[in-house]
Structures are given as C-alpha cells and as structure tokens.
Amino acid sequence: MRNTRPEIQELVRDASLIFSGTVVELGASSVTNLAPRDNFAVVRVDNPLRFDPALGDLRRRMITVELLEQGELQPDKRVIFFTLNWIQGGGIAAREVAHVHAQQEDEVAAEVARLPERHLAERLASAILVLAAEVREIKPTPFDIRSRDAPQWATARFRNVEGLRGEPIENMVVLFPTSGRPMWARSPRLNKGQRGIFLLHRPPDWPPLPDVGPNLTSAVYTLLDPADVQPNSQRPLIEKLLSQRSIR
C-alpha cells in the first residue's frame, strides 16, 4: 500500500475514479459481458471521492475492479481505490492504479478538494505575468479562415494594472478565444470593464496567432485555461501561492 503524501497527491491527480469501498467478492465480475477473472474484485462503494458526475450517486453501487496485484485484498477488506474508468453500462468496471488504507480517507478527500487549487498553482507557475487589472478595450481580430477550430482571437487591453508577478509591458497584447466551438468552450471570455486577476501565458505552438500589427511577438500573451482569469476575491489565495517558493 502507498501512503506518503506526495504519492497521494500524484494518485489523486491521475486517477479518474477514486472511492473508498469494501471488497465483496474476489475473482468475480458484476459487469455484463465481462467474464470473471482471477484479478477481479467486486467492490461495494462506501464513499465516492472523485468520479465522473455523469455516474451520479455511486454509494452502495458495485464496481468490478481489475486489481494490480492478486492476493493483497480479502473479502470485507475496506480500502481506498485509485482507479481509471473502464466500462460503464451493464455495471461499472475500473482498473486499479493503487489502493491505500481506509484510515487515509480524510487525507485523500482533502487532496481531492485541493485539485482546483493545485490547478491554479500550476497555472500560476507557468504564467509569465500575473496582473490585477481592468479590461479597457476588446477588439476582434480578422476572421481566421484556416480552420473551423480556429479560436477566432480577440485582443484585450488593460488599465489600472498592478503586477502581482512580473512587470506589465506597455504595449502588450492579450489574446483570448471567442469561438463557440467545443474546443474553446471552457476558455475565459473577457468583457470591457471586467476586473480581475489575469494569468498571462506565452502563446502555445498552436493555434496560430493573428497579425497583431507592429507589436513585438514577445509582448503577446494568451488566456486559454478557465483558471487564467480569477475574481479579485481570489487575491489572498493567489498571493499565498505566489509567495510559496515552490508551487507543486
């Protein structure tokens, strides 16, 4: 069993289905069209900790877990499973990544609850500039005909700018997607007069950028991730995360 904190952080990040559960039967299957195997365990869910919301309330439901190792678990044993989604329909099956002692449930639940904060910390760590500002102006860029999946960038300019990390550049150009395509549906949208904290990143290799005129490309930044725009109420947390020497 794994139980160190960094490992739990890693497991929480990587596992798509995490739950505390009690082993009901070994070498069995609760899923239609999935024949029993020696490395299967049918597990009753006691407390779902991380799961796809489409699955609804998982409590007391049976999940067939493909175990990493046979022989480690016995019927009635209660542990916390870190698993990957596998089969949904005619029952639920999942593939084990790891399991830990049931006594660590509070710790695992706390790590799950910290996922949004960890994601914010990662975006802060990769940001070139972090600014508290007000959106002064929004302008569309020429329609990009190169792809249906083009972000259809708009540019934003700011005023009342305060640098929380890095110094704002006078002629910087900030780009954000306006396309309604699913690929960009979760990206932030800006409005004139909007105030907040903006996590500005270097443009990725793709999608291609629009012609931003005489501005230096080094002064071009993007807002792509939902976490890249934060309300001012998050400032204490952001300042705390920025002050940490190492953001995990």
Added chain:
Amino acid sequence: MTVVRVVDIVPAERSDETDLNWQPSIAINPANPDEIVVSAYKEPPNNVGYSYSYDRGQTWQINFSEPGEQKDQSAGFGGSWELYWTVAFKPISGIATLHVLRTTNLSTAGPLPEIDTPRPEIDQPYAHVLTHGEPTPPDKDRLYVGYIDRSHNMGDSAIATVDVCLDARAAAPSFTQVPIEFRASFPLDGYEVRPAAHSDGKIYVAYKSWLSYNGSTVITDIVVVRDDNWGANGFVNLTDSIDSIPGLRVATHVHIKDSDTQLLGGQRLDNDLSIAVDPTNSATVYIVWGDNADRHYTLRMRRSIDCGNTWSGDLLTVANANLAGLAINSDGRIGFIYQELVAGLWETHFRRTIDNTGQNWDDLILARTATAGMVADYSRVIAVGKDFYGVFPAWNTPNPANFPATPPTPANPNGARFLRNTTKITPWQLLGSNGLSVAASVDPFFYMVQDESTPDPPTNLMGTVE
C-alpha cells in the same frame, strides 16, 4: 414488413449525464451484426472511449480503454472480427494526432495496440473497412482512413489524405499515406474525406477541394478520386476530362454557407459529403452533398453508372437538411439518412430506394426532436447484407411523440428505447441516479432498419412499418 429499432445508447449507469454527445459514427461486424460499435465526442477530460453492443444494439456499454482526450474519432469492423478504431487525440501542442488502434475484444482493458504511425496535425478521421476474400485463408481486412492533413505549410493548409492498409490484421500492418488532392485548394480541403471500397478493388474517395473561403462562404469543387487496385495506384485512375488531372469534379464552384453564425437549427453546415458504391456493381456510385445554390441549404443526391466518369443530375434534393449519410445494401438498394428542419424541429429521416431509378424512395421518420443549441456535425449509416444500421445525434427528451417510427408499447413507453433512466408516463423526463429530473442534452441514437426479407428478426423489436 420493415423492422425499425431506435435506441438512445447512453447506459443507465450514466443517467446523470448532460454532455454534448455529438459527431457520432458507427461500425458493424459484418461477420456478426450483433457486434456494433458507436463512437461519439464527449466532454473532456477522459473522453476517449467507444460504445459497444453485443446484441444488435439493444443494450450498450462504454469502454474507456484509453487515457487522454479525444477530439474526433470513427471506427470500422473487418470480417475478421477486428475493430479498427481511429482516434484523433489531443496532443500537448497542435490540433490533433491520429492513432489507429485495434482489438477483437470490445470490452478489453486498454491500452489497445496501435498499428499505424501516429499522424500529427489531422482533422476528422473516417475509417472504412472491407474484408477481401483470399483464395487461401485468412482473408484480409483492407483499411482506409480518410482525413485532412494539416502537417503542411505550418498548418495554413490541409490536404485530403487517405491512409491505405491492405492487410490491417497482419502482425505488423503496413500503412501508406496517400495525399489525394491533385489540384491547388485554398485555404484547405473540406473536412469530409470519405472512402468507399468495392470487393473488386475499386476504391472511391469523395472530398471537397475548396477554391476559396471568406469566413462565411466556401466555394468548392465536389471531387471523386478512384483507385482500381485497392489504393495501391495512388488514386489516379479517374481523371477529369477538362483538365486531365486525377480527381473528377462532380460539381464545380459549389457555394456553401459555412460559419458558426450561419447555422441551420443550431447545426453547422458543410459536413454532409457522403459516397457509396453498389456492392453488386462497382460501376454504380452514389454521392450526396449539401450546398446553398438554392434559397435554402439543400442536399443533392447524384449517381454515376460508369465508374464515376459521368454523373447524373440531381436524383433527389432535400431543402433545409443536413447530416447526410449514404449506404448501399447487398441488393443494390440505397439507404439515405439525413436530418431536416421542419417547423422548428429536427426530423431524422431514413429513406430507401424502391426501384433502380434512384428517384423513388420510401421515408421513415426516426425522430422529431428539438433544435436548441449545437446538435451535430455528421452522422453515418452502414449496410450489412440487406439491413441498414446507423447513428444520429439528437436531443434526448424521452417523449414517445418524438419517435414516430417506433410507436410506444407497454414494454417500451418512450417509443425509442432508452437505457438511461426516464419517466414512463408524462411528464416525459430524464431521471438521474437519485430519481430526480436531469436536463435534456444531445445523445447518440442507434437505429436499425431491417429489410422485409431478413429472416429471424432480433428479439425485443422496437417498431414495425408495413
């Protein structure tokens, strides 16, 4: 009597789902039509999976065998029982990378073996499989994967391309990447690259060679290439009589309104190209596309009876319609799926020719559903023997009035079969795992239209049409 089945394939375990499940495609095991796979886009993350059925579409499960995020996918079955699954994965950087995976066990735990070289910077993979009977067993699965390849000119153009594999079930299959655009398109080729194979070795591929795009209107040629040796000739066997270049232009300078602000009932236009070859005669080919030549966006069906060298005028047109798909059954009968906007609702029609003129069709309305929001890009139909199988996306309110071809029965009060939880009387609602109402959304609907003469119809039939 024609037997019709319509099934919302979201399983009961996902009754709380409100995802946009669009861009569906389908694969049928030709050696055992009980085995069916449907792929569809789901909301990320962890959206790489396919739905599968072992009972001819009555019940469905999802196998999330691969980690990661997909942007588009389709699958094809060989007569060998191999499933070939083409997935456009979201890479760390870039648009999408094509991976071709295979399995004979639909419920297998991944990761599945990969059989092609990953192809970066692609869009809209479309798998087509034909199993070729060899004089000495085993037979060979011919696999054709159409897509547009953006790995040229820094992604500023995209070339219609087909990956050709003449023995996809081999231990180490060999794939050849074949660009099939022989002219200069601008700024890219259209998104649909649709192969259709015949057992005599003729492979047709339809694609759109864009001439211009101004952000709202595409002007394009509708092009068909042909290869007479399973794809080994580079698709140069059908040339245009005007410019003597491979790729016959079935129609030129076709205008199509194409932007996210010019939608038809919430659906984007310009993804309706489909082609099918008659399994009883490789010279007979049908094609359908949509355009704005008339007042409304209109689907047009045309036919060639001389291997694509000459084409008919419009055999059938449908205004205000899209999501076109074509297949031809073992009798040479055409099956045609599309959605038509009628009085503010999407009607999903499935039509079949009733003679060999290509101009007379029957008509089943499989669904009549809402138009709210984005619904779809494309759908697909496949023929196995005399029967047709397909998938379409639609809003999933479980009201039996929405499914005219499958009237409600005491055992199935929703008309269409729903695996996810629903009410069985009015008010017609989806129900979550807690028994409370769940918001309607877009689901993939499987359908089967079984020929009158097919023996031993499957059990639990959904509806019949005289």
